[in-house]
Amino acid sequence: MKIEITTIPFNPWQSLQIYENNLVSQRGKWGAVATFIGSMRDYNEGDTVKAMFLEHYPGMTESYLQRLSETALQRWEILDSLIIHRVGEINPAESIVLVAVWAGHRAPAFDACRFLIEELKHHAPFWKKETLQDEHQRWVEKNT
Numbered sequence: 001m002k003i004e005i006t007t008i009p010f011n012p013w014q015s016l017q018i019y020e021n022n023l024v025s026q027r028g029k030w031g032a033v034a035t036f037i038g039s040m041r042d043y044n045e046g047d048t049v050k051a052m053f054l055e056h057y058p059g060m061t062e063s064y065l066q067r068l069s070e071t072a073l074q075r076w077e078i079l080d081s082l083i084i085h086r087v088g089e090i091n092p093a094e095s096i097v098l099v100a101v102w103a104g105h106r107a108p109a110f111d112a113c114r115f116l117i118e119e120l121k122h123h124a125p126f127w128k129k130e131t132l133q134d135e136h137q138r139w140v141e142k143n144t
Helices: 012-021 060-075 106-123
Strands: 002-006 032-039 047-056 078-086 088-090 095-103 126-132 137-139
Touching: 002 060, 012 032, 012 078, 012 095, 032 106, 060 078, 060 106, 078 106, 095 106
Parallel strands: 002 078
Antiparallel strands: 032 095, 047 088, 047 126, 078 095, 126 137
């Protein structure tokens, strides 16, 4: 399991490939990889959004994501998981989050991946501040 919080843009497909290439001891054991990639939209709540600042609580955020990954490993028959999440200044179309789960079969891979992203979106200690087209800034009060 790997958790990474980064301030720099990342290519989720490249990150996925690099991580998977290092799963040498698991090679041949997985039959499914479920992934979720979230990127920044240029709109929210009917307004055009120019940028977003994603804040987190260092240490607390990583610890929370690690506990989520451990819960998924205990709850489903999965082999490994990867979570990469951006923080800081983010622009439309840039990747914000990658969640990937490796398993022997598709059902546990899908279920664990969905659990990880839903729990992350609803409960992880991240806070979003949007910059709108008119330069007005606002904190996002709820996640989808």
